Amino acid sequence: MARFILNRLLLGVLTLLGVSVLVFGLVHIVPGDPVQIMLGDRASADQVEQMREQLGLNDPLIEQYGRFVGDALSGDLGTSIRTGQPVLTELLERAPSTLTLAAFALVIAIAFGVVAGIAAAVARNPLVRVPVQAVILLGMATPSFWIGILLILFFSSTLRWFPVMDDGSLRATVLPAIALALPAGTYLARLIRTGMLEVLGEAYVRTARAKGASGRIVLFRHALRNALLPVVTVLGMQFGALLTGAAVIETVFSRPGIGRYAIQAINARDFPQIQGTVLFVAAIFLLVNLLVDISYGWIDPRVRGQAGLST
């Protein structure tokens, strides 16, 4: 087990290193002069040169990359051009809002996925099964930001149950979390449905039935537990999708989170903000997936033997 964890840890560090090369390269593959883009057309040649010097863009690439990684490791993700604030400080200010939203959405997605997935797989009554399947199909086809807009239209503008704008309260997190949970929830529901249908045909389920176990025990103790295994693997991926999906949902609900910060940074072409955010989110994503991998290896001993590289 220790060997497995070490293996995964090493893999994670290597990937993060690759990510850092890419994020560092962002600025250098920009067509045109990034500094000119950042400062706008009105900037004088002197100002541009001064900014280049300040950002260290005149040094050799290797040196710049070394400094980039060194700074990042010591908690310095650069300074925003627009606000003059350290990017890490800005990110940490906004992280709680996004993490609360994503965690909330993850809970809703899992709850919906399990209930709808089981219902779509085992419900005999078409009055239950057909609407559930319709909701799953619709959920896959509906843009989450449009659901967000519709939720605002019904529950905030018309019924006035929830605040239209974010006021920092947990109440204001309900609607955006539902909208954000939609794609992940329907994805999980489909996965669980397929898993359940597969597992219910297995010999050990038949054995349990033959031994006289009640339908509920077979369903929950034998079938669901095994149908949930593949779900654990995709949870990390889904959490990542929630983190980036938040960019759009935060814009819809005007929430001051990391996602909206990223969109604003791209719109303003504030490269330190962009680089810092991409690195930050990718690092969180890698960490979450590392934890998922380790817990999966703990749940299912068969996984430990595999190195995990797709060669």
Next chain:
Amino acid sequence: MTAATEDLHLRSPSRLSAMAGAARRSIVRLSGFVRHHPGVAIALVILAILVLAALFAPQIAPHAPMQSYYDAVRQAPSWRFPFGTDELGRDVFSRVIYGAQISLRVGATTTALSLGVGTLLALLATLGPRPLGHAIMRVMDVLLAFPGILLALAVVAVLGRGIDNVLIAIAVSLVPGYVRTVRSMILGVSSNEYVAAARILGGSRIYIAVRHILPNILGGVVVLGTLGIALVTLEVAALSYVGLGARPPEPEWGAMLTVAREYLDSAWWMAVFPGLAITLTVLSINAVGDWLRDVVDPRSRR
């Protein structure tokens, strides 16, 4: 189809009745398809309407997409404006029709681009020199470490916003996943005996790739592509919504929703119809894609 062409070549004097028979047979076949796959039939009809609307938008749309009627600003749906008008008095119905043009063009181009590059890289990774294969897969592993649309956002950051840059960005962000999936399809096909036989008989790698592997993964790739268009449509709309892709006043569905968000209290139709268009499009493409998957790989039938 073959039956129909054969019938046409019959020299019998009753060529007309033979043609009628062929027509009857194809109608029977069609009604059988509709009965067995009602959802797919509806989806195909919707897609046909969408494609026609996109192709003949100038002929079909009752108004020009940029034409403002200042006497009719933010009017509720009526006979004159079936989907209502927007904040500048433009016909939402016409704009939704023109939006189909943008969405279908971008969806098809992006998917073709990403799937083409992905398939090529997957072929190189499996059939090319081993170190190259390893290098490709390592780079893909790193790219897959960017969750969701983060990679697309990073590419837009480099290229700058605009619908064509979003197209490229989404294509780039989809390539790593496609390389992985197509690669496993290739590995699956390569384990077949006919590939080993071709190899033993001295077939070159390129010959085997073109003659044996590509034809056998084509079905799977087509399914990936169909479902890919649905995914791309959703992502393009989302990126346009946040202002990175098409921007107002362009009649793109996502961009229309950006403006609609500001008038939510007074003009619900501005928010409802473009979103409905996205959902209907994606729903139909998904239905066709799922059906194609069942046809290509009957084992995956759910």
